[in-house]
Amino acid sequence: MSAAVAKQGEVQAFIALGSNLAEPRAQIEQAFDALRTLPDSRFIRHSSLYRSAPVGYADQPDFINAVAEIATALAPQALLAALLDIEKRHGRVREFSNSPRTLDLDLLLYADLSLNERGLMLPHPRMHGRAFVLVPLAEIAPETVIPGVGPIKKLPNCNPESLMKLDNKHDASR
Numbered sequence: 001m002s003a004a005v006a007k008q009g010e011v012q013a014f015i016a017l018g019s020n021l022a023e024p025r026a027q028i029e030q031a032f033d034a035l036r037t038l039p040d041s042r043f044i045r046h047s048s049l050y051r052s053a054p055v056g057y058a059d060q061p062d063f064i065n066a067v068a069e070i071a072t073a074l075a076p077q078a079l080l081a082a083l084l085d086i087e088k089r090h091g092r093v094r095e096f097s098n099s100p101r102t103l104d105l106d107l108l109l110y111a112d113l114s115l116n117e118r119g120l121m122l123p124h125p126r127m128h129g130r131a132f133v134l135v136p137l138a139e140i141a142p143e144t145v146i147p148g149v150g151p152i153k154k155l156p157n158c159n160p161e162s163l164m165k166l167d168n169k170h171d172a173s174r
Contacts, residue, residue: 010071013072014069014141038082065133
């Protein structure tokens with residue numbers, strides 16, 4: 001855990017953000033603002049924004065993606081519930097797997113916790129195969145190790161060439 005998040009009772013968590021509907025860049029920026037207001041949590045920083053091709057269902061617009069780091073005292077289930085609430089407030093409709101969306105928030109890592117519950121798997125079960133997750137995560141936390149998988153910088157899908165970087169890195173101060 002970085003020194004910035006070492007307060008008593010808090011854990012480091014990483015959240016992937018994605019959007020390809022209703023002004024995706026604005027959706028991501030508004031989601032950063034929403035993450036800053038999570039209860040019992042502190043927003044630490046976020047990656048640059050990246051453009052990526054859709055996965056699974058190709059007949060849709062490209063996605064804008066990023067990763068945010070927070071420090072939180074929320075339990076992982078409570079954090080996930082808060083993320084789902086943010087999605088809902090942004091008009092997220094779950095039509096089918098890999099469908100277009102206004103906002104997608106995925107809890108990637110919660111400290112070094114490994115968890116397999118209905119509705120919540122940690123680390124996120126598909127993160128290690130997705131450049132649109134690994135590249136932004138490596139930008140803000142290059143030494144991250146995915147429990148049961150290994151260091152992100154050694155993963156073959158941590159390849160920035162498959163993404164288009166859209167802006168400069170931001171931090172919690174904005």
